[in-house]
Amino acid sequence: MEKIKELILSTVSDAVIEQKQKLTVTVEPNKLHSLAQALRDNATLPFDFLVYLIGMDRGEELGVNYLLASSTDLSKEIVLKTNTADRENPLLYSIADLFETAQFNEREVYALMGIRFINNPDMRKFFLNGDWVGYPLRKDYDANPELNPLSVESKEIIDIAPRIMETPEGLIEETVRIFNDDDYIINIGPQHPSTHGVMHFRTSLDGEIVKKIDVHSGYIHRGIEKMSESMMYPQILHLTDRLDYLSANINRHGLCMCVEKASQIEVPERAQYIRTIMDELNRIDSHLLAWACQTNDLGAITAFIYGMREREIILDIFEKTCGGRLIINQNVIGGVMFDIYADFQKDVKAFIPYMREKLVEYDRFFSHNVIALGRMVTIGVMTKEAAINYGVTGPAGRGSGWSCDIRKHIPYALYDKVDFKEVIRTEGDSYARYLNRLDEIEQSLHIIEQLIDNIPAGDIVAKVKPIIRVPEGEYYQRVEACRGEFGVFIESRGDKFPYRLKFRSPSMALVSAMPLICQNEKISDFIGIGGSMDYVIPDIDR
Amino acid sequence: MQEPLEISNLTTWLDTTLRGIMPSMWVILIECVLVGVALLAAYAVIALILIYAERKITAFFQARYGPNRVGKYGILQSVADMIKILLKEIVKINRVDRFLFFAAPFFMIVASMLTFGAIPFGKGLHAVDFNIGVLYVTAVSSLGIIGVLLAGWSSNNKYSMIGAMRSGAQFVSYELSAGFALMTIVVLAGTMQFSTMIEGQRYCWNLFNGHISSMIAFVLYLISGHAETNRGPFDIPEAESELTAGYHTEYSGLQFGFYYLAEYLNMFIIASIATTVFLGGYMPIQVHGWEGFNQVMTFIPTYVWFFGKTAVLIFLSLWVRWSFPRLRIDQLLNLEWKYLLPINLVNIVVMVIIVLSGLTLTDLFPSLF
Numbered sequence: 001m002e003k004i005k006e007l008i009l010s011t012v013s014d015a016v017i018e019q020k021q022k023l024t025v026t027v028e029p030n031k032l033h034s035l036a037q038a039l040r041d042n043a044t045l046p047f048d049f050l051v052y053l054i055g056m057d058r059g060e061e062l063g064v065n066y067l068l069a070s071s072t073d074l075s076k077e078i079v080l081k082t083n084t085a086d087r088e089n090p091l092l093y094s095i096a097d098l099f100e101t102a103q104f105n106e107r108e109v110y111a112l113m114g115i116r117f118i119n120n121p122d123m124r125k126f127f128l129n130g131d132w133v134g135y136p137l138r139k140d141y142d143a144n145p146e147l148n149p150l151s152v153e154s155k156e157i158i159d160i161a162p163r164i165m166e167t168p169e170g171l172i173e174e175t176v177r178i179f180n181d182d183d184y185i186i187n188i189g190p191q192h193p194s195t196h197g198v199m200h201f202r203t204s205l206d207g208e209i210v211k212k213i214d215v216h217s218g219y220i221h222r223g224i225e226k227m228s229e230s231m232m233y234p235q236i237l238h239l240t241d242r243l244d245y246l247s248a249n250i251n252r253h254g255l256c257m258c259v260e261k262a263s264q265i266e267v268p269e270r271a272q273y274i275r276t277i278m279d280e281l282n283r284i285d286s287h288l289l290a291w292a293c294q295t296n297d298l299g300a301i302t303a304f305i306y307g308m309r310e311r312e313i314i315l316d317i318f319e320k321t322c323g324g325r326l327i328i329n330q331n332v333i334g335g336v337m338f339d340i341y342a343d344f345q346k347d348v349k350a351f352i353p354y355m356r357e358k359l360v361e362y363d364r365f366f367s368h369n370v371i372a373l374g375r376m377v378t379i380g381v382m383t384k385e386a387a388i389n390y391g392v393t394g395p396a397g398r399g400s401g402w403s404c405d406i407r408k409h410i411p412y413a414l415y416d417k418v419d420f421k422e423v424i425r426t427e428g429d430s431y432a433r434y435l436n437r438l439d440e441i442e443q444s445l446h447i448i449e450q451l452i453d454n455i456p457a458g459d460i461v462a463k464v465k466p467i468i469r470v471p472e473g474e475y476y477q478r479v480e481a482c483r484g485e486f487g488v489f490i491e492s493r494g495d496k497f498p499y500r501l502k503f504r505s506p507s508m509a510l511v512s513a514m515p516l517i518c519q520n521e522k523i524s525d526f527i528g529i530g531g532s533m534d535y536v537i538p539d540i541d542r
Numbered sequence: 543m544q545e546p547l548e549i550s551n552l553t554t555w556l557d558t559t560l561r562g563i564m565p566s567m568w569v570i571l572i573e574c575v576l577v578g579v580a581l582l583a584a585y586a587v588i589a590l591i592l593i594y595a596e597r598k599i600t601a602f603f604q605a606r607y608g609p610n611r612v613g614k615y616g617i618l619q620s621v622a623d624m625i626k627i628l629l630k631e632i633v634k635i636n637r638v639d640r641f642l643f644f645a646a647p648f649f650m651i652v653a654s655m656l657t658f659g660a661i662p663f664g665k666g667l668h669a670v671d672f673n674i675g676v677l678y679v680t681a682v683s684s685l686g687i688i689g690v691l692l693a694g695w696s697s698n699n700k701y702s703m704i705g706a707m708r709s710g711a712q713f714v715s716y717e718l719s720a721g722f723a724l725m726t727i728v729v730l731a732g733t734m735q736f737s738t739m740i741e742g743q744r745y746c747w748n749l750f751n752g753h754i755s756s757m758i759a760f761v762l763y764l765i766s767g768h769a770e771t772n773r774g775p776f777d778i779p780e781a782e783s784e785l786t787a788g789y790h791t792e793y794s795g796l797q798f799g800f801y802y803l804a805e806y807l808n809m810f811i812i813a814s815i816a817t818t819v820f821l822g823g824y825m826p827i828q829v830h831g832w833e834g835f836n837q838v839m840t841f842i843p844t845y846v847w848f849f850g851k852t853a854v855l856i857f858l859s860l861w862v863r864w865s866f867p868r869l870r871i872d873q874l875l876n877l878e879w880k881y882l883l884p885i886n887l888v889n890i891v892v893m894v895i896i897v898l899s900g901l902t903l904t905d906l907f908p909s910l911f
Contacts, residue, residue, distance in 0.1 A: 186700045193786060208704070208871055299774055299868025305604040365865075371775055372867050523704070524870045527784045 004045065004078065011038040021475055022067070024079040032082045033093045036068070039078065040098055045070050047078055049388055049404075050095070051478070052504045053105035054489055055113030057139045058083065062090045062115055065489075067476065071388045071402060074409035079474075084115070091164065091171075094120035101391035104215075104512045111218075112137040112225075118171060122161040122178075127218030127541060129155070136226050137500075157202070159214065178214050179204050190219045194297050194527045197537025199511070201526075208522045213515040221541040228501040233259050233333060233468045236501065240488075241327040243503055244539035246286040247482040250279050251503075252331040257412060258477035258488040259333050262470045268459040271335035276414040277348070277451050278321075278330055280444040284355070285314040286482035287395075287437040287444075290534040294434060295366055297531030298375050303366050310358050317347050333468060335461030348452050352445050359438060367435070376431035380517045380529035383428055390516070391509040394484025395440060396533050398424050399432035406480040418450045430525075430532035437534075469496050483507055483534060503542055507535035547843040550666025577669050581659055585807060590620040592806040596860055603864045627802075630795040635697070638792065642696035647793065647800035649689030654804045654811060656682040661814050662736045664824045664845030675736040676728055679815060680721050683770070686804065687713040690772075690779065693801075694789040705788025708871050709772060709779030715878040716776075719766035722886040726759040726893045727752070727819050730902065740823035745830045745910075749820040751902050755893040760820045762886055767812035768859055769874070772805065775866035778874060813855035817848060821855075824848035830910055 001023065008015050008025055012035050016026040027035055039047040047068040054065045063083035070076040084090045094117035096103040106117045107126035114135035116123055124130060133147045159178040164171055179185055183204035189195040200216035224243070228236045233255075240255050241248035253275055260267060267275075292307025315325040322330050322338040330336050366372055382392065387400040397404045405422045407415040423439040425432035470492040478487045484506030491500040510533045518526045545551075560569045594609070594617065601608025609616030635643070660679055662668040672678050687710065694706020730752045731739045739748075749756050769776040780788035790801045817823055824844035828836045869877070896902055903910075 184700070186704075194784065208708075295867065299777070300866065301774075302600075302604050302864045303867075305606065309605055366867070369867065371869055371873075374873050375867060375870060522870055522872065524778070524784050524868070 001076070004039075004042070004047075007038060007042060008035065008078075011035050020079075020473065022077045022079050024081060024474075026081040026083075029082045029084055029092045032066075032080060033095055033098070036066070036080065036095050036098055039068055045072070045076060047076070048099075049074070050099035050101050050105075050391055051077070051485070052476070052487060052489060052502065053102055053109065054500075054502045055109035055115055055137065056491070056500060057113065057137065059139070061085050062087060062113060062138075064092060064109060064115065065474075066095070071404070074404060074406065074478075090115045091118055092116075093118050093166075096120045099391070100386075100389045100516075101509055101512055104508060111135070114138060116164060118164045118166050121163055121176070123163045124161050127221045130158075136223060141226075157216070159202070178202075179212065183211070188526070190216075194530060195537070196293065196530070196535065199535075199537050199540075201514070203523070203526070205523060208524070210518050210521055210523055210526050213518055213526075215511055215515065217511070217537075217540050219541065220538060222538075224542045225501055225503065228498060230497060232496050233470065233498070236498070237332065238329070240503070241329070242538060243505065243542060244481060244483060244486070244507060244536045245326055246289055246536055247282055247486070248327045249282040249330055250479055250481045251486055252329075253279055253413070254477055254479040254481070254486050254488045256331045256333050257479065258475050258490055259468060259470055261477060262473065262475040262490065262492065263468060265334050265462050265464060267335055268462055269456050270458040271460050271462075272413050273451055273455045274336050274340060274460065275331060276418075277448055277455075278318075278328070278336075279413070280447050281314050281317065281348070282328075283482050284441050284444045285311050285318075287441050288314075290395075290437055290482070290531075291362070291434070294528070294531035294534065295372075297527050298372060300366060300372070303362070306358075306362070306365070310355060313351055313354070317344070317351070320344070320347070332461060334464040335459065337461070339460050340455070345452055345455070348448060352449055355441065355445055359442060362438060367438070373431070375525070375528050376434055376532070377429060378427075379430045379525050380521060380532060381428045382513060382517045384426075386513065386516060387428070390513040392484065392513050393509065394480075394482070394506055395423075395436040396433050396510060396513075397484060398422065399436045400428035401426035404485065406478050406485055410478060412477075412479060414451065415447075418447045420444075420447050430529055433532040433534075467496050469494060470498070478504075481506055483510065483536065483539070505539045505542060507537070507539040510535040511540060545665075545840060545843065547841070548665060549843070549845060550664070553666060581655075581669060584663075585655060585658055586624075586803070588810055589803045589806045590624060592810060592856070593623070593802075594620040595856075596806070599857065599860050600864050603861070624799075627796060627799040632795040632797055635792050637698050639696035639698065642692045643792075644797075646689045646692035646696060647797045649692060650686050650804045651689075651800045653682055653685035653689065654807045656685070657811050658807060660736075661811065662740065662818060662823055662848070663814075664843065664848055667824075667845055668737065671735060671737045674734045675739075676724050676734040676819070680717075680724060683808075683811065684713070684717050686808070689801075689804075690789050693793070697789070697792040699792055701785045701787075702789050702791050705779045705785045705791070709789060711871065712769060712772075712776065712779065712874060715875055715883075716766040716769040719762055719878060719882045719886055720770055722883070722890060723759040723763035723766065724815075724819060726755060726886075726890050729890065729893045729897055730756065731819075732897075736818055736823065740818060740825050743822035743825055744828055746904055747820065747822045751904055752893055752896055753903060755889055755896055756820070758885065758889050759893070760816070762882055762889070763816055763820070764855070764858070766878070766882060767816065768862065769878075771808040771812055771859075773809060773859065774863040775868050776874060777863075777868060778871055809856060809859060810852065813852045813859065814848070816855055817851040821851045823851075 005017055012027050012031045018024045047070050049069045049071045051067040051069050056063045056065055061083040066080040068078045084092055092115055094106055104126055106120050109115050111125035111128040134141050160175050161178055162175050164173050185202055185204045188203050189200040190198045198219040202214040203210055204212045224239045237252055237255060240251040243251050288307045288311040292304045295303035318328045319325050320341050322328050382400045384401045387397045387402045393404045403422060403424055408422050420443045423436050425436055472492055472494040475490045476487060478485055486506055487504030489502040490498045493499045518529055598608045609619035612618040612622045657679055659669045660675060690709045691706050694702040727748050728734055730748055731742050733739055749760055772779050790798055824847050826839040826842060826847050
């Protein structure tokens with residue numbers, strides 16, 4: 001990392017480097033792009049994975065935090081910061097040309113924080129309508145409902161994107177059209193059976209072939225990050241379950257760990273065991289659902305029901321443990337809320353061989369079916385470079401040959417004590433993503449197998465003060481959720497509420513890659529690829 | 543009477559009685575009306591039974607219960623659904639081509655009704671016995687596609703349009719294969735009339751008579767017939783995960799009900815034509831020289847044989863439908879134009895050679911058949 005510091009100083013001489021929770025570099029707005037480029041193109045340790053991009057209201061100034069990680073070693077991280085004092089018309093430089101994943105994130109920052117990015121090719125608001133008054137995540141936001149009244153009028157969708165480009169003559173504001181006049185556009189969504197939620201893809205077609213996709217999101221945006229700023233930490237836990245509801249337990253685990261590490265709470269060993277087992281059960285549950293939905297998207301309804309049948313057993317185990325099935329409210333800050341029930345081990349141990357048997361059945365029933373192969377092999381190919389550039393993690397990223405499992409790179413809970421394989425395939429097509437999920441179920445079973453008999457006795461929750469105040473600072477915790485890397489960012493000013501809280505959503509990266517990998521595929525395959533990417537909409541529309 | 547359970551006994555009795563009391567023109571008129579009513583009733587009842595059967599069988603495949611609330615084992619579920627669909631409002635859609643939009647479901651239902659009328663359900667249970675029965679069935683069953691195309695076009699909806707265009711391509715392609723497969727058997731049977739064809743299969747079904755060639759034709763017919771009914775894995779015109787409901791997205795109430803009925807009946811029609819042409823139709827299983835056995839088999843009425851054989855084929859079709867994922871449009875057309883059609887053309891030639899050089903089973907082993 002010393003070499004990296006040298007590199008940073010040689011690129012931007014007046015950069016301020018601090019060692020906080022992570023190595024933090026603050027630079028002037030106009031130097032950020034060149035610094036990010038230098039870090040990305042660094043040959044020995046390329047920082048080519050943009051983990052998050054967070055718009056910050058720092059009080060007087062507005063700014064953006066970037067977390068860059070190396071795709072070869074995810075534990076190498078650098079935080080970049082930049083600020084602007086102009087609150088009326090804040091402008092920063094875009095890095096969307098370096099990291100494609102920045103494209104949607106910058107649009108999100110514009111919608112919620114009001115910062116516009118120079119050179120971003122499409123500066124429409126993400127999540128919000130273009131005519132929304134005010135920027136919700138700013139501290140001085142006026143939430144008066146009269147400013148943004150509920151409208152029952154249907155609005156025309158305008159496919160015109162404003163942008164600010166830097167030219168030798170200075171900055172010019174211009175607009176570009178997303179589609180041409182003679183494009184045949186169909187709206188896939190917001191209400192469509194295969195978008196897996198309220199997602200809207202404006203798709204231009206040439207016959208059956210997809211030419212261009214324009215993603216509209218925000219139909220179920222609930223402003224969870226804004227809500228969190230007025231909630232105490234134990235209250236925020238409940239909101240994490242409402243992000244990616246299929247990996248609810250893992251999301252919650254992420255937030256718990258973030259707070260625990262920040263306020264140095266030691267989690268008892270027994271709780272760690274329970275958490276890890278529950279996380280893996282949750283992962284199997286989610287992958288089963290993903291498998292089922294993918295087969296359903298390809299038209300095999302029976303396979304869908306088979307997936308649901310096995311998932312039911314896990315949900316029963318969850319229900320017996322803590323009453324919840326989908327959203328299980330198990331993790332709390334300092335440990336877990338409920339101890340495992342008497343027959344927990346017996347039930348889980350009965351489930352493991354049963355699930356293995358069913359995996360063989362899935363394989364026989366669907367994985368080698370000639371039609372299924374025709375619909376998945378070489379369809380929706382995403383290269384490793386694209387996966388890194390778009391920040392696509394999880395089974396989809398690993399299907400493109402990118403080793404991006406947080407459990408391996410930055411082990412948390414008990415993942416450094418158990419033996420498991422990171423499933424990697426290099427084909428990058430729908431089939432690789434499909435097989436990855438099935439193989440990850442097997443690996444999760446293997447992890448559970450190693451832990452289930454060794455759960456130590458002891459407390460399930462550490463002694464935690466009734467009101468948790470996180471010490472001042474910025475904290476980020478990464479966990480491996482079912483769809484990729486989930487992250488929790490907390491900026492605390494020593495209060496019982498977070499000053500700023502942000503979730504890194506794996507699904508948003510998955511969706512941002514859809515226009516790339518679906519181009520020139522058939523419309524049927526667009527649906528199939530969507531199934532193989534397996535995004536969950538509430539995770540995008542936080 | 544040798545066959546006491548046949549419905550044809552009843553119809554013959556009715557005919558004689560009527561002729562005894564009124565002039566023959568009136569008799570024919572009354573009988574035409576009766577036949578029409580009977581066919582319409584059978585059409586609706588068979589559809590209801592099929593819907594129930596499909597739901598139960600699918601439930602069995604999918605480890606579920608299926609309908610089990612209305613009536614014992616949910617037997618009345620279809621009836622309840624029918625009443626519901628009759629009472630439902632027909633939603634008026636803005637900016638549709640009203641005339642075509644309303645006309646489209648009738649094309650669908652009329653085409654399948656016309657085909658339905660020409661099917662021999664049992665001995666004497668055959669509304670019209672054309673001497674070109676096979677040709678007639680192939681011709682009228684392809685009228686249905688007009689309904690689909692019109693529905694997609696007049697709905698003024700892009701999803702419907704894509705669905706209709708897909709089904710146009712699909713129907714035209716698979717019609718060819720289905721027709722050629724039937725023609726292969728016409729070559730073997732030497733007739734296009736269903737009754738003669740069935741009579742010719744008394745001791746040896748066409749499926750076995752033309753051995754290799756017949757078997758190939760049978761498989762080809764099942765595949766292309768299945769594709770013609772727009773059911774999975776060939777359900778791309780509807781493809782609910784892609785096109786929500788394809789060409790009938792905008793239809794509601796009874797208009798949708800027509801499409802729904804026609805879909806199930808088409809499945810039945812395809813299976814019954816396959817039964818008639820390949821599996822001996824309503825003819826009981828008969829073995830040359832086993833008089834006692836033949837007697838027992840003949841005691842079972844012919845319509846039971848017909849519906850039994852058809853049911854087996856329908857079960858096969860359901861099995862396929864609920865096991866396979868959906869094909870993509872280009873894969874579907876590839877399958878037809880690059881594989882099925884060439885195989886079919888070669889198969890007809892092979893069949894001609896088999897028939898001309900006396901290689902059919904009946905020719906080879908005359909003592910057995």
